[in-house]
Amino acid sequence: MEQYCFGVDIGGTGVKVGLFDASGNLREKWSFSTRKTGDGKDVLRDVADFIKTRTDEKKLAKEQILGIGVGLPGPVNENGEVLELANLGLAQFNIIDELSGMTGLTVKAGNDANVAALGEQWKGSGKGFKSMVFITLGTGVGGGIIINGKILAGSVGAAGEIGHITVQPDEDRACGCGKHGCLEQYASATGIVRIAKDLLKNGGKNTALSDSEDISAKLVFDLAKRGDELALEVVDKACGYLGYALAQVAQVVDPEAFVIGGGVSQAGEILIERVKKHYEPFVMKSLKNRVFLLASLGNDAGIYGCARLILASNY
Amino acid sequence: MEQYCFGVDIGGTGVKVGLFDASGNLREKWSFSTRKTGDGKDVLRDVADFIKTRTDEKKLAKEQILGIGVGLPGPVNENGEVLELANLGLAQFNIIDELSGMTGLTVKAGNDANVAALGEQWKGSGKGFKSMVFITLGTGVGGGIIINGKILAGSVGAAGEIGHITVQPDEDRACGCGKHGCLEQYASATGIVRIAKDLLKNGGKNTALSDSEDISAKLVFDLAKRGDELALEVVDKACGYLGYALAQVAQVVDPEAFVIGGGVSQAGEILIERVKKHYEPFVMKSLKNRVFLLASLGNDAGIYGCARLILASNY
Numbered sequence: 001m002e003q004y005c006f007g008v009d010i011g012g013t014g015v016k017v018g019l020f021d022a023s024g025n026l027r028e029k030w031s032f033s034t035r036k037t038g039d040g041k042d043v044l045r046d047v048a049d050f051i052k053t054r055t056d057e058k059k060l061a062k063e064q065i066l067g068i069g070v071g072l073p074g075p076v077n078e079n080g081e082v083l084e085l086a087n088l089g090l091a092q093f094n095i096i097d098e099l100s101g102m103t104g105l106t107v108k109a110g111n112d113a114n115v116a117a118l119g120e121q122w123k124g125s126g127k128g129f130k131s132m133v134f135i136t137l138g139t140g141v142g143g144g145i146i147i148n149g150k151i152l153a154g155s156v157g158a159a160g161e162i163g164h165i166t167v168q169p170d171e172d173r174a175c176g177c178g179k180h181g182c183l184e185q186y187a188s189a190t191g192i193v194r195i196a197k198d199l200l201k202n203g204g205k206n207t208a209l210s211d212s213e214d215i216s217a218k219l220v221f222d223l224a225k226r227g228d229e230l231a232l233e234v235v236d237k238a239c240g241y242l243g244y245a246l247a248q249v250a251q252v253v254d255p256e257a258f259v260i261g262g263g264v265s266q267a268g269e270i271l272i273e274r275v276k277k278h279y280e281p282f283v284m285k286s287l288k289n290r291v292f293l294l295a296s297l298g299n300d301a302g303i304y305g306c307a308r309l310i311l312a313s314n315y
Numbered sequence: 316m317e318q319y320c321f322g323v324d325i326g327g328t329g330v331k332v333g334l335f336d337a338s339g340n341l342r343e344k345w346s347f348s349t350r351k352t353g354d355g356k357d358v359l360r361d362v363a364d365f366i367k368t369r370t371d372e373k374k375l376a377k378e379q380i381l382g383i384g385v386g387l388p389g390p391v392n393e394n395g396e397v398l399e400l401a402n403l404g405l406a407q408f409n410i411i412d413e414l415s416g417m418t419g420l421t422v423k424a425g426n427d428a429n430v431a432a433l434g435e436q437w438k439g440s441g442k443g444f445k446s447m448v449f450i451t452l453g454t455g456v457g458g459g460i461i462i463n464g465k466i467l468a469g470s471v472g473a474a475g476e477i478g479h480i481t482v483q484p485d486e487d488r489a490c491g492c493g494k495h496g497c498l499e500q501y502a503s504a505t506g507i508v509r510i511a512k513d514l515l516k517n518g519g520k521n522t523a524l525s526d527s528e529d530i531s532a533k534l535v536f537d538l539a540k541r542g543d544e545l546a547l548e549v550v551d552k553a554c555g556y557l558g559y560a561l562a563q564v565a566q567v568v569d570p571e572a573f574v575i576g577g578g579v580s581q582a583g584e585i586l587i588e589r590v591k592k593h594y595e596p597f598v599m600k601s602l603k604n605r606v607f608l609l610a611s612l613g614n615d616a617g618i619y620g621c622a623r624l625i626l627a628s629n630y
Binding site for chain 2: 075083084130131145147152153154155156157158159160161162164165166169177178179244247248249250251252253254255256281282283284285286287
C-alpha cells in the first residue's frame, strides 16, 4: 500500500498544496486563494477540507497519509507555536494542534522561508550540502537556515530573519517591521527600485533608466547587464548590502553554501557574482570562497520543504 | 564501578584539565603550560601522558573512563577536523583521530569558546535555556552558540565567531584577523582601551581618565560607575557595538538568552544594562526582551563544556 504526504504552503494571498509519494516525488499540485475571515482560522478549515476532498477522491486510506507539512507566512517554532501571523489576522495559536485536530493526521510546521530553504536543500540547488542559507528576494527579503539537513527555527521561530538584519543603522526611512536600515529596504525588488530612484535624483550619470516611467528591479538588472552606468551602481549597492548581511550570517552559522531565490534572482549570474564580491571582505579567512547558487525550485520550494518535514524520518 | 570523564581545555598558554564523574560533578582539576614545539603536536602528547598518569595514580580501569572532551583555541568541526591552529603552530589535522590514537579513549572536541558556551549552558548562567549565545570579552572577543543543548559548530568549525562580525565597515585600522571593523576591535579589553585613548585625544570632556598612565578596561568601567563622563562615553560606544552585533546574531539564530563572560564581564550589571539598551533597536519585535546574563563559571566554563561533550549522551 503506497504512502503519501501533503505539503501545504499557506501564503498571504494563496495556498499551494502538493501531494508527494514516500520517496519525495511530487505527484500532483493545486492552489487556491487564502481566506482571511474568521480571525484567520477559516484558511485552516479550508486546508483541512481540501485535503479531505483529495484523499476521498483518490480513495486513500488514513494509514496511507504519513502527514501534512505546513508552511506559514510568519514565525513558527519547532513545536508549532505561532506568536502572530499579521498577514492572516491570526494570533497566538498552535498550528500543529489546530490542524491535527481538524484532520486527525500528523502535522509538522515551519515558517514559509524556512520550508522553502529545506525544499531547496532537499531537492533543489542546495542538494548535497548539509548546511545552507537560503535567501529569497521578492517584494520582501526572506531567509531560512538549514543545519545538518534540518531547519534552524529558533526559540520563537524567528531564526533566519535575514531580511531584517540591520545593514544601515543611519537610514532615516522605516522598514515595514518598524526598524531602520533593514536589508529588505535595499535588496528586495522594492528596495532596488527605491535605490534607483534615489540615485536618479542625484543625477549626473549617463543612464537609460531616467527614460523609463516604470522602474522595476528587472529593468535595473537588464540595463546593468548592458553596461548602463547608473543601473550598475544600483545593482552594486543592493548586492553590497546583501553580501555584507550574508557575511554576518556566515560568521554566525558557517554554512557550506548560500542559495538565492525569489523574483529578483531571475537576474541570474550577475547577482551571484556581485553578492560574492561584496561578501568576501567581511568574512574571516576560513569562511571565504563559499558556494553561492541560484535557487532552482521556484514557487514549488515551499511545498517540497513542507513534504520534507514529514518525510525526513523516512530517509 | 563509578565512571568518569576528562575535560581538557587547551589554550595558547595553558592547558586546564578536569576530572568529572558521570553525573557531571567536577572532582578534581589541574593545569599545566602549553608546549608549542613539535609542530604543535607535543601538547597533544602531553595531554595523553597527563591523563595516563592521573588514571594510573587513581587506579582507574579503562572501562571507567567514558572519554576525553577537548577544547582547542581555533575552529574545529563536529568531526574533529582542524584547518589551522595558528596559536599552537598546528595545521590540518584531526584532533579526534590523533588523541584517541594516543590514548585508546573516546574523544570529542570543540572550539574553546564553543565548549565554554556549552559549559555555561549546562552548569552555569545558561542553565535551563535550550538555546543560548555566549560571548567572552577578554583580550579578544569569542563566541559560542548553543541550539537545543548542542554546540552549533559550523561546516569548518567557524560558527559563532561573533568577535569577527563587521560592525564598522569604515574602520581604517585592521583587526588581528586582517579584516576591518570587527566587533573585537571595540568590545575586547584592548578595544575598550583604544576607544578611551581615541576619545581622550579629542579632549573636551571632564574625566579622571586623563590622569591615568595605565588605562585598562577595568578602570574605564570603574570610573563609568562613578559617573565619569568620558568613561561613560567609552562604555556606551563599546556596548553599542556589542548590542548591535548581538542583534545581528539574534536575527540569525533567535536564541532564548545571551550570556556574557570573560575578564571584561567583571564590570557587572552596568555591562548587561548597556548592551541590552543597544540591542533592542536592532531586532524585530519578536526578538525583543531577551534574557541577558553574566557568566558564572569563570575559567572553568571550558572544562565543564568539554566534559559535557562526553556526558551529553548520558543524560
